[in-house]
Amino acid sequence: MLRISVAVGLLLAIGCSAPTLAAPTRSSTESTIVFCSDAGLANCRSAFRAAKRDWLLAETEGVKRTTIDRNLKLALEIQQMQIPSANQSSATNSTEAPPIKRNGWSGFVFDASSVKHSTKPALLIRLGEKIARQTLKRRFAGYDVRYAKGEGCLTCAVITGADGQIEVSFAKDGRTIVDMRSYDERSHDTLGNGVGRSLTKAIGFNSAQCDAGESTTCASPDLKGLLYIVTDDERCPMKVEEERPVVIPNCARIAGFQILSSNNGR
Numbered sequence: 001m002l003r004i005s006v007a008v009g010l011l012l013a014i015g016c017s018a019p020t021l022a023a024p025t026r027s028s029t030e031s032t033i034v035f036c037s038d039a040g041l042a043n044c045r046s047a048f049r050a051a052k053r054d055w056l057l058a059e060t061e062g063v064k065r066t067t068i069d070r071n072l073k074l075a076l077e078i079q080q081m082q083i084p085s086a087n088q089s090s091a092t093n094s095t096e097a098p099p100i101k102r103n104g105w106s107g108f109v110f111d112a113s114s115v116k117h118s119t120k121p122a123l124l125i126r127l128g129e130k131i132a133r134q135t136l137k138r139r140f141a142g143y144d145v146r147y148a149k150g151e152g153c154l155t156c157a158v159i160t161g162a163d164g165q166i167e168v169s170f171a172k173d174g175r176t177i178v179d180m181r182s183y184d185e186r187s188h189d190t191l192g193n194g195v196g197r198s199l200t201k202a203i204g205f206n207s208a209q210c211d212a213g214e215s216t217t218c219a220s221p222d223l224k225g226l227l228y229i230v231t232d233d234e235r236c237p238m239k240v241e242e243e244r245p246v247v248i249p250n251c252a253r254i255a256g257f258q259i260l261s262s263n264n265g266r
Contacts, residue, residue: 106186110257131177142161154171200249203221203228208221215256216230216232216238228254229256
């Protein structure tokens with residue numbers, strides 16, 4: 001009986017002295033040995049379960065890290081494949097025509113009695129307005145305002161900026177505005193007619209009241225007081241007769257705009 005007891009005790013000791021499974025790492029393969037006795041058999045089993053759980057957690061973590069690394073590598077490869085495609089798309093788009101600007105034009109606008117800037121309301125001058133030279137220059141600060149005399153007018157001022165040019169003529173007092181005109185291609189009337197546009201379309205008819213003065217002008221039927229300066233073109237002649245409607249050929253074009261005082265202030 002003594003030998004059987006000793007043998008059973010040895011088997012129990014050997015069974016409880018199981019090594020814990022260490023989590024696989026790159027730098028270490030250490031193992032932990034748990035020694036058990038008859039009295040501490042429950043503790044031995046608990047320690048064994050804890051060691052096994054730690055190993056499983058470590059193994060699972062290792063699998064997760066491997067999966068994450070593979071996913072990151074795959075995402076990087078996909079991104080690198082998309083970069084040339086994006087560059088090619090950008091290069092293709094760069095060869096296309098630029099988008100059409102739909103915010104309208106910028107320049108000076110003529111109505112029946114005044115000229116103003118399309119986006120700067122403070123830049124406004126009116127027919128018959130009395131304005132001193134320094135006041136006009138302050139109003140059009142940032143523009144080149146040059147006065148002159150004897151060049152087809154008693155006193156004239158040419159206002160020039162990056163977005164257009166207008167010519168202003170004054171009466172004998174040198175302050176009262178009697179004539180405003182512009183040949184600048186950025187100038188328009190309030191109806192949207194611009195330099196180079198069809199005169200027939202601007203007037204709305206194939207005839208109008210015109211005058212052959214310094215330049216041939218035709219009156220706007222919609223904006224009373226506004227005159228369309230007609231392009232001088234030998235290939236598109238217009239026969240102008242006083243106080244009679246003038247037939248406007250389809251080839252006639254707008255060369256500019258003018259607002260003129262009835263007596264010209266002289």
